[in-house]
């Protein structure tokens with residue numbers, strides 16, 4: 001195959017394509033879930049947080065644990081597109097845009113869900129007009145917006161040549177879509193200078209996004225670790241959160257790439273070998289997370305200090321025990337064991353394992369946020385002489401908003417997948433040995 | 449402006465001349481500006497009199513026609529002045545509370561008075577009396593708890609928008625017009641002090657038309673946080689907070705650290721001497737929050753711990769071993 005034929009074929013294979021029935025069904029379900037969540041949120045806007053099961057003890061609930069989940073998943077953008085890119089792991093080229101799409105959609109939802117949790121969402125802008133720098137929430141606002149911006153640039157900047165390539169394909173897309181590509185190619189003409197600027201910027205941003213990514217999840221962990229409460233009062237929280245985030249993020253990439261590969265028949269690009277490599281990476285990340293979990297639970301369990309021991313009892317053998325052991329065993333131990341074997345890293349099984357890890361990770365955040373609030377220092381207030389017990393069973397609306405937000409994140413991802421070349425055409429061409437000149441020409445103003 | 453011989457009184461002369469008043473029934477509160485009050489007191493009105501509480505806390509009788517409802521603009525000015533004043537604190541003061549655990553017999557009059565004066569809806573008490581037992585073999589006792597108005601308040605450090613703040617007089621207050629309802633302060637407070645207006649607050653008919661004043665924490669606002677405020681509105685008028693005066697057993701003492709005096713209304717002590725003589729302490733001192741509420745240990749109790757009300761022991765929970 002000549003070099004221009006390779007580019008031809010890549011473009012044919014990787015250009016955005018219409019969904020089949022399954023894809024449409026999927027979008028339909030996501031829209032329904034998102035709309036249900038929106039409906040519940042409208043009710044919450046009218047009636048206030050009263051419609052949740054939150055109370056003066058459990059004052060943060062699944063909105064917050066869901067927020068932590070979104071932030072965690074979004075971290076993968078930096079893992080794949082920065083760390084792997086910088087370490088020159090060429091096999092990960094087909095994954096970098098997938099990872100950025102996951103990052104962008106999840107960080108957007110993280111920002112939205114935190115507004116959902118606010119008692120006075122209409123005062124959201126006070127964070128900017130009256131923000132006080134000593135509050136970890138303000139740090140979070142700063143780093144999350146920074147991360148969103150860098151992630152958006154890291155998604156769109158390397159896409160310029162692809163946009164330029166696609167906008168030349170008259171008749172293959174509806175006209176508005178082609179115009180969109182033209183717009184997002186931002187006048188790309190594919191000369192040497194542009195390529196040089198682009199690669200330099202990508203390189204710089206890839207470095208820059210690493211501390212910012214570590215910061216978003218570390219700061220998110222500090223929302224808890226800066227308080228005096230048992231279970232949150234931990235110096236281990238930053239790395240513990242980051243490790244957990246890398247693990248769930250890698251699982252998310254695997255799940256998404258499996259779905260995309262099936263939908264678009266991309267076995268040739270998202271190869272079994274990539275699954276194998278991602279599986280190995282996931283084992284390593286899970287082991288790191290296991291290590292931090294042991295750190296997080298073993299030392300306080302050994303000491304049994306007041307303020308920790310009742311909480312740990314609640315987690316190990318009490319009301320949260322099924323969820324706790326469920327997430328530890330199914331969400332971590334069993335996946336580690338399975339993925340240690342080559343057959344455990346075959347696409348289908350790895351996909352299932354990844355889904356289990358993601359679900360486990362969601363509940364893991366529940367366990368980080370909520371049980372602590374069941375154990376205040378002071379006794380629970382007595383009502384008519386009987387100590388009231390602390391309860392928190394999320395209501396229908398809470399679940400519906402939470403599910404809606406998860407669906408919305410998936411919907412954003414799906415839309416981006418539908419309309420963007422989610423595997424980088426020009427980088428794949430480069431990977432397949434097409435010379436720079438040819439790539440430049442392909443994305444240049446002249447017809448190929 | 450401050451008179452030296454006033455123990456807990458702040459001179460109110462510098463404040464705007466507006467009155468909060470309630471119609472004799474007390475059911476409805478409205479607002480009025482009565483600049484020309486003297487003239488109208490002298491007669492040419494409708495003759496119908498209403499009784500008002502003026503800004504100095506005195507009950508005065510004025511003619512009903514003297515009361516004009518405030519315009520939107522005037523109301524906003526008052527609210528913004530209230531909010532500004534609430535941040536400053538009462539000059540030269542450093543409020544302190546002492547709670548004598550030996551005297552508490554769980555009468556709950558404090559809570560009742562607090563609930564009444566702050567129009568607290570439902571079960572969202574600002575003041576609670578906890579049944580405490582430090583260890584299995586030690587005696588149980590009652591522990592009333594307000595907000596501790598810490599000198600190193602974790603709730604203030606975490607607030608992203610300066611909605612809760614520490615004033616010069618030591619009070620930790622909330623501006624409900626600023627609060628965004630993130631509830632970080634609730635997570636931050638280790639004493640479970642803060643409560644939240646999850647929905648539209650109930651039972652607020654009597655206060656909902658007042659101009660908002662953070663020093664009254666009224667009218668309460670949906671979606672914002674609230675807590676015990678040490679009644680700065682009472683302090684400004686030279687009165688003690690409601691819980692102090694309501695307690696029949698003289699459990700609560702209140703005063704000014706700068707004057708080194710605390711009083712429960714009938715007895716007055718030198719604060720430092722009281723601490724020394726009775727071995728005062730602060731709850732969970734090791735958290736480093738520096739509370740301004742001190743406890744006197746429950747020794748030599750005036751009343752034995754009331755076993756007659758048959759409360760189930762607090763056993764089995766982590767707070768068994770707290771002190």
Ligand code: SF4
Pocket residue numbers: 603606607608609610611612622626627628629630631632633634672673
């Ligand atoms: S709930 Fe209100 S007072 Fe508390 S931290 Fe948030 S904004 Fe500040």
